[in-house]
Amino acid sequence: MATCKAAVFVEVGEPLEIQEFPIPNVEPGGVLVKMDMAAVCATDVHNRYSPTCPRPMIFGHENIGVIDRLGKGVEKDVLGQPLKEGDRVIFRSTPCGRCFNCSIGENCQVVKNYGFITSDQPPHLRGGFGQYLYLDPSPWLLRIPDTMSNDRALMSVIGNHTVLNGIERIGGISLSDTVVVQGSGPIGMGALTQAKAAGANRVIVIGAPASRLELAREIGADDTIDIDEYRDPKQRVAKVKELTGGRGPDVVIECSGGNTAFQEGLEMVRVAGKFLVVGQLRDHGPQPPPITPFLITRKVLRLNGVISSKPHHIIRTVQMMNRVVKYPVEKLITHRFPLSDVNGAFESHETLEAMVAVVLPNA
Amino acid sequence: MATCKAAVFVEVGEPLEIQEFPIPNVEPGGVLVKMDMAAVCATDVHNRYSPTCPRPMIFGHENIGVIDRLGKGVEKDVLGQPLKEGDRVIFRSTPCGRCFNCSIGENCQVVKNYGFITSDQPPHLRGGFGQYLYLDPSPWLLRIPDTMSNDRALMSVIGNHTVLNGIERIGGISLSDTVVVQGSGPIGMGALTQAKAAGANRVIVIGAPASRLELAREIGADDTIDIDEYRDPKQRVAKVKELTGGRGPDVVIECSGGNTAFQEGLEMVRVAGKFLVVGQLRDHGPQPPPITPFLITRKVLRLNGVISSKPHHIIRTVQMMNRVVKYPVEKLITHRFPLSDVNGAFESHETLEAMVAVVLPNA
Amino acid sequence: MATCKAAVFVEVGEPLEIQEFPIPNVEPGGVLVKMDMAAVCATDVHNRYSPTCPRPMIFGHENIGVIDRLGKGVEKDVLGQPLKEGDRVIFRSTPCGRCFNCSIGENCQVVKNYGFITSDQPPHLRGGFGQYLYLDPSPWLLRIPDTMSNDRALMSVIGNHTVLNGIERIGGISLSDTVVVQGSGPIGMGALTQAKAAGANRVIVIGAPASRLELAREIGADDTIDIDEYRDPKQRVAKVKELTGGRGPDVVIECSGGNTAFQEGLEMVRVAGKFLVVGQLRDHGPQPPPITPFLITRKVLRLNGVISSKPHHIIRTVQMMNRVVKYPVEKLITHRFPLSDVNGAFESHETLEAMVAVVLPNA
């Protein structure tokens, strides 16, 4: 039986371990994908240190691959385009469709996405940091346009789909909006990319280090505010007010996860403005930050939180990266690693050296 | 092997035929439902005369039943409530989750709902006009509250869920809206019920015959306009204007399917009003009605069409019928038939004698 | 020259002083109103103790009056109904229409509403706690329906219009929503009233003292939670979860202004729920409460703040109180005072003895 390699999370805080797995046979409706690229996401890094994350697990949920074997009956992608072995695809697990969250159109409570399934049971290969990934029958599949590079395709599923989901929830970015993006990591870059694509008049990115802000300007940021320079939240709020004629931005998109970012956003945003809270994923522990909700009332604000995305957001971000965005977003992929050096990829992410670090499992 | 009876559409325009089918074994995830009630819907009547409707088919998609056998692994309903044999349920097929329509949150293009599946293949029993109905693995299930009568439960899935979907699409009925409902059939009654429940100031129902308008007033209509009396569309528009202080209603809900109804609605609705078009299901054939779209532009109108519903609309209509609606909506079920007289049920619908005619397959 | 009396805020923290003013002549477009009722609002009480509130000032912005003199050219109300002397009216100042806030459809930054204008300049009479109130040319006027009591009319402009504005901003209360109202003062009662009118399945009011919760149940609350009994925020969150099948309410409406209310609301509301923040009007001072914004992100929440209302909300609340709401909301007016005892009215509000205390300036 043919085998392949994959990187497995086996112990909290320990390096991922390269293990060998049998390449599974493909049942009707299933699909075997040969992996091209998988990005290291902050969630992967977080999980690697989390005692509550089940293990063993093959991480990697931002993935680009090639159809290696198509199970019987899998003939078309979500857009109705014919599929064949050798096609590059983006894929997701299909939601259960019968839980409460599915019923209200939110993230399924039952089905886990690839990259979040333990590898102890066959077919084992359920995450992107492996040479192959096996998709259960009836997966959601989108063929990557032939005109599109793998790098661009990957950027569609890094940050961008979640941000697009969020932008939809705040009622869209309107033509000529001034937008502040808090955070200069991959999610912040997605927010910047989309705000510019949606016709924002001005996008101000707040973050660090300087190299990331430099990249932000390359992909369209009109202004950047370096938090290594503006260390006090009050200074940052003042700088944003100054850059927006004293009124504050129409939209703030929080992508930093920072402890003070939420309060800063409330203070920056203009009266009747919108505040999208994307980055606040982690519990603040025993000392949550002090917040003044009266700003929400007095400024008649609109706030939305968002996690993950719905399938149509992926369709849109792929098209957006393929045809709409003119900036060189592929430059955001700063580091590339073979599967054997998957732990190097994680390290480059943890040190903030990399903006986006990817693993090329079959390189 | 035990058998049961069901009414089958075998020939265009002919009476449904009572046939005998084996009662299927229940596979893991599947559910066998013993039918309590199934309503005759205009769609069933339409299909019975349609050469393009596949056959043989057991009609009946507005259904209330009792769980007869629960397949292995089916433990909870959509709200997380435990399920057991003997529980009354409302059910739907689960959407595929991977077609374009599923991806954008619209009606699945792939999976058919029960009542629209041919009966030539096992397990045969796929529509409400039979003693049993078999649900494929992983169906969508909602337990009917114990405090709720079958009649009330059935009303939740007659017209109401589609109307609720539509009301959501037009951005809701606002407190104190004046609403015109065009049409006094079951869908119109659903629109009336929900407009009142949502806090409409005044609901005007336009329809016929007089007996239906009488029923409309019993379940809350503030005014009715009898089209047997106001025969000319111009008269109906004038009457609505008179009843609304010359301004026209805030919302019009078209539930009649009538040839002139769309144009009447455009003429009635106030400037910046909303127009929900529910009833225009059928092609108008070679002579579509003349329409003046400039009213849409000049009156800055908002229009939405709607078909069917999403699962959460069913959850809501059941709760609404159980606790919110105080009017005696169960009176809308005017005619009841045993399975052996299913054709009588269809006839009572076709002659407009019945508001809602139901079949009690195990009575 | 004829004179009349009004209660004037002259010194911080001191009782309002009854002063005598000339009854002004009415210029073209202006209107002289003879006051029927003016309610004491929490804002009035707050301003009476505020060193930053300009003075002298006649408070009173929740007003019902009678047209005493109609200036030349004032012929119709906002609905186009003819106006004459003797008509009861609700009124507002007309926004400037050319500031930024007016341009985006928010509260005018330039024109103050009656009850917030100093009384040192003629025509002096600009607040509700006086026998007459003078409206500048081109006021916004709504004739009170003849079928409607003054009490019901007054309730339309207490809490309700602001809450309606807020409900619109969160995208409406949907049929069968479960709603938690935090706070059992007049704003909370407005939220309760509207949630019931809009077809909520269940409304849970959290507040105190017991007498207010008793009133809440009389006007439709399905459940109440007494904060004198459930003293710890965790207990209140747990009780709400219990009452909502573990899932949490679809909607939370914060009307309490309490220091911990915002965080409690975040913890109560269900995944993908809505949170309207009405009561957080005051700065929390040097010690703002600790808040966990990750709940906004993880629960994909929608939040909106709201202050005041737009004119169409008043049109709607008047209709709602006149025809839609069946509960005895007039019972919320628990205390009535002559103008000479205006300070008694304030006291009954400050002690929480009164739910709504009104002054009858010409009684």
Next chain:
Amino acid sequence: MATCKAAVFVEVGEPLEIQEFPIPNVEPGGVLVKMDMAAVCATDVHNRYSPTCPRPMIFGHENIGVIDRLGKGVEKDVLGQPLKEGDRVIFRSTPCGRCFNCSIGENCQVVKNYGFITSDQPPHLRGGFGQYLYLDPSPWLLRIPDTMSNDRALMSVIGNHTVLNGIERIGGISLSDTVVVQGSGPIGMGALTQAKAAGANRVIVIGAPASRLELAREIGADDTIDIDEYRDPKQRVAKVKELTGGRGPDVVIECSGGNTAFQEGLEMVRVAGKFLVVGQLRDHGPQPPPITPFLITRKVLRLNGVISSKPHHIIRTVQMMNRVVKYPVEKLITHRFPLSDVNGAFESHETLEAMVAVVLPNA
């Protein structure tokens, strides 16, 4: 007394007549504007032939001018920027703020905009086709950014603000939407410009003559369909389907006013798509077109009509033209005329020779 010239509509169908008027004194709050440019709009052309249009009237409602005299108390524009004589401005009349339409946030029923007021009463100068235009006290004013050409500024108020209002009403153009624009006149060009600015994946413009489609491609159209070539509506629908992979566009924006355009749009747009109806301004007379509303229901469409705009749309289109739009939209101004040849400007518009014809009243 100093005088100036203006072009007056004096008789139906006759050439505009150049007349001389006194230059008015400026009262407190008023503003005298010296006109730079005024565009000929289809509405002006329509009104010139309309027996119901009041006269005498100075047309011209798409205007750019310079502040000649500032009345006492006019100190800032809508954004709070200081104003002085010599500043270039865009202006509108201020809505009444107290009619029903103002109360619901729609176009004022009372106050007419400049270009639609008869010139028989002082100060006479109320339209753009004159050397001066007098603004009544408290006008709405927006200073044109110094970095912006008159041509770009004018394009902000031609088509674009109305289209932006409409796009807002359909819930925005989403990133990567495919958009069909019906009509290749100035409004269609506005729709094209904004769809591209908002991140549309592909914009298809349907119109004629070929020279206009050439211009459309220059300012960003991805595809054009020439109705001189595709003469049958069925051909146009088929071509759009072909260009959109058989599915139809996500959004259709009707800007043509054509008799069959509405039905074509219904046929083109995809399931659950959006249809903005901007161009259907004129009554279709005794023979309105046949329309099939069942497409609205079956395709679960969303439609909105729109006329004119709200002030904030102008703020946005000016910013958009100044900073967001990179295409050479100023090329759309194809013809320029002195005031003495105002009738030549109208002729160039009527023959479709000009895309946008402007009059330079002081050239």
